[in-house]
Amino acid sequence: MCEDDLMTDTEQQLLQVRQSMARAAETANRDGADITLIAVSKTFGPEEIRPVINAGQRVFGENRVQESQGKWPELKRDHPDIELHLIGPLQSNKTKDAIALFDVIHTIDRKKIADSISAEMARQNKIPRLFIQINTGEEPQKAGVAPGDADAFIGYCRKDLGMAIEGLMCIPPADQHPGPHFALLANIAERNGLSGLSMGMSADYEDAIMLGATHVRVGSAIFGTRG
Numbered sequence: 001m002c003e004d005d006l007m008t009d010t011e012q013q014l015l016q017v018r019q020s021m022a023r024a025a026e027t028a029n030r031d032g033a034d035i036t037l038i039a040v041s042k043t044f045g046p047e048e049i050r051p052v053i054n055a056g057q058r059v060f061g062e063n064r065v066q067e068s069q070g071k072w073p074e075l076k077r078d079h080p081d082i083e084l085h086l087i088g089p090l091q092s093n094k095t096k097d098a099i100a101l102f103d104v105i106h107t108i109d110r111k112k113i114a115d116s117i118s119a120e121m122a123r124q125n126k127i128p129r130l131f132i133q134i135n136t137g138e139e140p141q142k143a144g145v146a147p148g149d150a151d152a153f154i155g156y157c158r159k160d161l162g163m164a165i166e167g168l169m170c171i172p173p174a175d176q177h178p179g180p181h182f183a184l185l186a187n188i189a190e191r192n193g194l195s196g197l198s199m200g201m202s203a204d205y206e207d208a209i210m211l212g213a214t215h216v217r218v219g220s221a222i223f224g225t226r227g
């Protein structure tokens with residue numbers, strides 16, 4: 001019997017994403033170990049997430065704090081080595097809960113949120129890893145710091161708030177080729193001496209890896225279409 005026969009659809013999809021990531025890394029002449037797959041489990045419940053955990057995946061992403069509170073405390077209790085990433089916009093009244101639950105926050109996008117994350121980190125004595133979201137397409141409806149304000153905002157977080165910033169995150173406009181947006185994000189990161197690049201989703205994570213992504217956020221390619 002072929003090993004594939006024993007795998008669920010989710011396990012096969014996870015394996016395929018991992019293989020595509022490895023190929024893209026090889027093409028880009030990069031070490032695959034430098035690229036983290038964040039399995040984006042938003043809208044899916046514990047019964048759909050557990051098979052992915054059982055297949056060996058330990059890094060997960062969610063975009064809503066409240067939804068995450070309903071499922072992750074128990075999953076994390078069962079698997080303490082899970083690393084949970086917040087990849088959706090953060091409201092300041094949710095900062096406390098976000099700092100309590102998440103290991104990594106990708107979406108620092110304005111002064112008010114940076115200030116409240118900083119205060120909450122001190123209060124809870126927790127140090128999550130932090131990314132700043134850049135609105136590379138300058139879309140009015142999208143969160144993120146405008147590219148022209150990025151250097152000053154990164155400086156504010158680092159110098160005024162004393163935060164260790166790991167990198168930058170972006171979500172390119174849906175109707176444009178993502179390449180130039182990934183390249184812009186990489187450029188802003190480079191000139192600020194930041195090594196982390198959270199970019200690339202199901203449709204474009206291979207392009208993102210070619211352009212330097214250190215974290216790809218992949219949902220539907222692993223879990224299937226969201227309801």
Ligand SMILES: *Cc1c(COP(=O)(O)O)cnc(C)c1O
Nearest residue numbers: 040063087201202217218219220
């Ligand atoms: C939902 C989401 C993803 C994953 O999207 P897919 O197209 O399903 O891979 C990645 N990043 C963010 C910020 C998201 O909200």
